[in-house]
Amino acid sequence: MNFSNVTSLARTAELSLAEKGITSAKVVLTGFVVVFAMLILLILIIKLYSFIVVKAQQGGTKKKEKPAAVPLTSESKNVVPAAPVSDDGVSQEVVAVISAAVASMYGSPEKVKIKSIKKSNGGRSAWANAGILDNTRPF
Amino acid sequence: MEILQGFADAVGGILESSGLLTLNWQNYVMIGVSIVLLYLAIKKQYEPLLLLPIAFGMLLVNLYPQIMAAPSTELLTEAQCAAQNVATSGHATTVINGITYYENPTYGGLLYYLYQGVKLGIYPPLIFLGIGCMTDFGPLIANPKSLILGAAAQIGIFVTFTGAIFLGFTATEAGAIGIIGGADGPTAIYVTTKLAPHLLGSIAIAAYSYMALVPIIQPPIMKLLTTKKERSVVMEQLRPVSKLEKIMFPVIVVIIIAIFLPDAAPLVGMLMLGNLFKESGVVERLAKTAQNELMNIITIFLGTTVGATASGQNFLTFDTIKIIVLGLIAFCMGTAFGILFGKIMYKFTGGKVNPLIGSAGVSAVPMAARVSQKVGQQENPGNFLLMHAMGPNVAGVIGSAVAAGVLLNIV
Numbered sequence: 001m002n003f004s005n006v007t008s009l010a011r012t013a014e015l016s017l018a019e020k021g022i023t024s025a026k027v028v029l030t031g032f033v034v035v036f037a038m039l040i041l042l043i044l045i046i047k048l049y050s051f052i053v054v055k056a057q058q059g060g061t062k063k064k065e066k067p068a069a070v071p072l073t074s075e076s077k078n079v080v081p082a083a084p085v086s087d088d089g090v091s092q093e094v095v096a097v098i099s100a101a102v103a104s105m106y107g108s109p110e111k112v113k114i115k116s117i118k119k120s121n122g123g124r125s126a127w128a129n130a131g132i133l134d135n136t137r138p139f
Numbered sequence: 140m141e142i143l144q145g146f147a148d149a150v151g152g153i154l155e156s157s158g159l160l161t162l163n164w165q166n167y168v169m170i171g172v173s174i175v176l177l178y179l180a181i182k183k184q185y186e187p188l189l190l191l192p193i194a195f196g197m198l199l200v201n202l203y204p205q206i207m208a209a210p211s212t213e214l215l216t217e218a219q220c221a222a223q224n225v226a227t228s229g230h231a232t233t234v235i236n237g238i239t240y241y242e243n244p245t246y247g248g249l250l251y252y253l254y255q256g257v258k259l260g261i262y263p264p265l266i267f268l269g270i271g272c273m274t275d276f277g278p279l280i281a282n283p284k285s286l287i288l289g290a291a292a293q294i295g296i297f298v299t300f301t302g303a304i305f306l307g308f309t310a311t312e313a314g315a316i317g318i319i320g321g322a323d324g325p326t327a328i329y330v331t332t333k334l335a336p337h338l339l340g341s342i343a344i345a346a347y348s349y350m351a352l353v354p355i356i357q358p359p360i361m362k363l364l365t366t367k368k369e370r371s372v373v374m375e376q377l378r379p380v381s382k383l384e385k386i387m388f389p390v391i392v393v394i395i396i397a398i399f400l401p402d403a404a405p406l407v408g409m410l411m412l413g414n415l416f417k418e419s420g421v422v423e424r425l426a427k428t429a430q431n432e433l434m435n436i437i438t439i440f441l442g443t444t445v446g447a448t449a450s451g452q453n454f455l456t457f458d459t460i461k462i463i464v465l466g467l468i469a470f471c472m473g474t475a476f477g478i479l480f481g482k483i484m485y486k487f488t489g490g491k492v493n494p495l496i497g498s499a500g501v502s503a504v505p506m507a508a509r510v511s512q513k514v515g516q517q518e519n520p521g522n523f524l525l526m527h528a529m530g531p532n533v534a535g536v537i538g539s540a541v542a543a544g545v546l547l548n549i550v
Contacts, residue, residue, distance in 0.1 A: 015304075020304045020305055023304060023310055024300060024301035024304045024305070024313075025301075026549075027297060027300050027301075027310075027314070027546075027549060027550065028297040028298065028300065028301060030545065030549050031293075031296065031297040031300075031542060031545050031546070031549075032294060032297060034400070034541070034545045035290050035293050035538060035541050035542050035545060036287075036290050038290075038395075038396065038399060038400060038541050039286040039287065039289060039290040039534070039537070039538060039541065040286070040287070040290075041395060041399075042283070042286055042392060042395060042396075042537070043283040043284060043286050043287070045391060045395060046279075046280055046283040046286075046388070046391075047283055049384070049387055049391060050280060050283075050380075050384050053381060053383050053384050053387070054381070054384075057381060057383070104376060105376050105379065131431070132273055132430070135188075135269075135273065135430065135431065135434065135435075136270070136273050136504065136505060
């Protein structure tokens with residue numbers, strides 16, 4: 001304990017109050033400016049390349065919403081709430097939910113037209129998700 | 140008779156080398172502290188994945204200090220040390236027949252070797268590799284302005300630096316203390332081992348404690364600085380981000396940051412490598428290993444050895460108390476500046492940005508984002524801020540790595 005007092009006394013002796021002020025002002029200013037400059041640079045670059053990528057992808061082929069697998073009836077296109085009737089494995093209730101989600105992602109519902117809905121068999125299982133959640137928590 | 144004498148000598152020898160005679164009061168205090176931490180980790184589940192190994196490392200080193208002893212070769216008395224010009228500091232001592240020997244064992248303690256990964260700055264970047272595999276930068280790419288919030292939350296680091304300087308710490312020590320405000324365990328450890336290794340135990344424990352306390356520390360500050368109207372802002376859905384954008388992101392970020400700020404390259408580089416493992420989709424095995432097995436192994440080594448730096452003599456000083464107070468200030472300032480910049484963005488966008496997402500700019504992924512979500516939902520139960528808060532949250536990881544690079548460079 002005494003030892004630490006001695007070292008802290010020695011430290012205070014090393015730097016005068018003015019020197020401390022100058023050192024910290026220097027670090028605060030540099031830190032502030034450099035961190036913001038780096039991250040603003042990143043913002044500009046991300047915006048630029050996303051713009052290019054989005055343009056390029058739109059310019060190529062008009063993107064299809066999803067690959068055709070389950071052709072839907074005209075009734076389900078209009079997202080009419082109906083009894084959950086199975087239509088080739090996808091119930092209309094599920095179709096309604098997916099349509100609603102897609103419509104909310106893209107803003108106005110008039111622009112959206114769902115051509116087909118297909119079950120995907122990839123992705124993480126619920127257990128994998130739980131495992132990842134468990135691992136990410138402390139960091 | 141001879142047998143009895145031999146028995147008595149043997150027992151005497153064992154007693155002499157036992158902790159009962161060699162440990163001092165600081166060790167006993169620290170044993171108590173480590174048991175409290177074990178309780179918090181197991182019963183209260185405060186960051187158990189880290190707190191449990193840290194607490195146990197602390198327990199071990201205070202029961203048996205030589206477990207962290209550095210390797211050397213001979214037993215020397217003080218006179219012999221002086222004669223042979225051998226430095227006596229940093230060596231464990233043994234008392235035999237009343238003479239103090241400076242112990243130079245051929246091999247160091249178990250934790251000494253595991254600790255080299257911390258000391259040489261190997262473990263923190265490897266943890267970042269795993270974090271990169273688990274991080275989705277999608278919300279950040281969809282809304283790059285979040286990076287401003289990630290930068291704003293780092294101001295706390297530099298403000299705390301000033302506080303530490305005026306409390307009598309040296310510039311390098313102050314830099315290491317300030318980084319607690321980045322709320323990023325691996326970054327804090329990385330910077331501390333480079334700038335002020337003797338403070339590692341206190342800083343790591345402060346950093347991880349405050350990260351565990353995010354849900355308690357942040358909400359009052361968030362509520363104090365925002366109005367009810369601001370807290371109930373519902374944000375627009377983020378645009379979907381294409382796979383190509385996600386693949387390009389890590390490559391572009393690492394090029395920019397490593398060129399301009401090489402000191403941040405080990406941390407940011409590994410983070411982005413991990414993210415590329417994930418987003419490229421072609422090395423799934425590597426991504427799985429990095430985020431599960433490798434990360435868990437490193438966490439065990441890191442936690443135990445960081446805990447083992449907190450031996451009684453190192454830890455029970457007035458400096459530790461100062462560090463714990465300064466760390467809390469750093470953390471609160473980071474949260475406050477994030478929120479304040481969130482408010483600025485709220486004004487500039489005409490009320491489209493909910494300032495609550497600003498507090499997620501301190502890294503602490505994903506806890507800080509969850510806190511934003513929770514506080515937002517208290518005002519408006521139908522409001523889902525989580526994805527919006529993930530943007531500043533992952534930006535905070537990049538931000539604190541950049542801030543670390545700045546500190547390493549200028550301090």
